[in-house]
Amino acid sequence: MIEVRNLSKQYGDKTAVDDLTFTVRPGIVTGFLGPNGAGKSTTMRMIIGLDAPTTGSVRVNGKPFAQHARPLHEVGALLEARSIHPGRSARNHLLAIGATAGIGRSRVDEVLDLVGLSDVATRRAGSFSLGMGQRLGVATALLADPRTLILDEPVNGLDPDGVRWIRTLLKQLAAEGRTVFLSSHLMSEMALTADHVIVVGRGRLLRDQSMADFIADASVASVRVRSPQSAVLAGLLASDGVTVRDVARDTLEVEGLSTDRIGTIAAEASLTLFELASRDASLEDAYMALTEDSVAFRSRTSPQHDDETVDAA
Numbered sequence: 001m002i003e004v005r006n007l008s009k010q011y012g013d014k015t016a017v018d019d020l021t022f023t024v025r026p027g028i029v030t031g032f033l034g035p036n037g038a039g040k041s042t043t044m045r046m047i048i049g050l051d052a053p054t055t056g057s058v059r060v061n062g063k064p065f066a067q068h069a070r071p072l073h074e075v076g077a078l079l080e081a082r083s084i085h086p087g088r089s090a091r092n093h094l095l096a097i098g099a100t101a102g103i104g105r106s107r108v109d110e111v112l113d114l115v116g117l118s119d120v121a122t123r124r125a126g127s128f129s130l131g132m133g134q135r136l137g138v139a140t141a142l143l144a145d146p147r148t149l150i151l152d153e154p155v156n157g158l159d160p161d162g163v164r165w166i167r168t169l170l171k172q173l174a175a176e177g178r179t180v181f182l183s184s185h186l187m188s189e190m191a192l193t194a195d196h197v198i199v200v201g202r203g204r205l206l207r208d209q210s211m212a213d214f215i216a217d218a219s220v221a222s223v224r225v226r227s228p229q230s231a232v233l234a235g236l237l238a239s240d241g242v243t244v245r246d247v248a249r250d251t252l253e254v255e256g257l258s259t260d261r262i263g264t265i266a267a268e269a270s271l272t273l274f275e276l277a278s279r280d281a282s283l284e285d286a287y288m289a290l291t292e293d294s295v296a297f298r299s300r301t302s303p304q305h306d307d308e309t310v311d312a313a
């Protein structure tokens, strides 16, 4: 269990984390979401004592991280900045860390096997690809069989097989009763992995709820309709409370009308439809809608803003 209470972090006049309070519970996978610079890594660093809070507190498994007698057995962490000596082999890296916690060769070989690095265990970690480095980072986090896992962007650099592997592994670790807390910008992957989400924007808590409720609450379902007469149809559909967006050639995305209603309006005007499909909201839709105002670094060609919106009024 991770208990974050009124946590804030100030770097000069920059507030990186702003009065965050949330609890990460055992037995489920909790996703930590937020735009670049929202304060996720800073929060994770404070959880494991790498950064001191300006105000507020964090307890992991009932105590501040530093007060645990056997910290590696309590919390395993994979943070973005890995501290792996490039000249050391994967096995020696794990043996060196294990030595500080009374962990021997057999457990080292076990985790190397678990993360799929047994065949390259004697190779210098400096020669590892990004994905192999991530696997070694996961092995390091799992080494002491901790009750709580904190992983910052664990799927970063993993190939599709690796992405699937880590998804299965994290779900399994949570099912064993562990606390699993991970950040990722890959919404499709997060939707498959996490049961619960904590969303931050500009250092502040935006949401703390189940994945299912988050998607249902924060997003609007829409209908996709394709017609060779899409411009005429768009004009007929536009009315109060209805949004019609021209999203691709001959294709409209409509919010505020059911597929039945759109089909009927098209039939009454003898318009041809090639496609009419309701589109369930996704985690990405929910996340984009929620964080739109919290994005600190926006690219100039954000697709959301490029779409032509047909005046609905």
Ligand SMILES: Nc1ncnc2c1ncn2[C@@H]1O[C@H](COP(=O)(O)OP(=O)(O)OP(=O)(O)O)[C@@H](O)[C@H]1O
Pocket: 011, 014, 015, 016, 034, 035, 036, 037, 038, 039, 040, 041, 042, 043
């Ligand atoms: N050591 C530091 N000194 C000064 N500012 C910092 C430091 N670490 C983080 N910050 C700032 O704090 C804010 C939060 O950064 P943080 O890395 O926690 O965000 P994040 O949500 O993890 O972002 P990303 O998704 O890009 O990894 C940013 O504005 C960042 O520039």
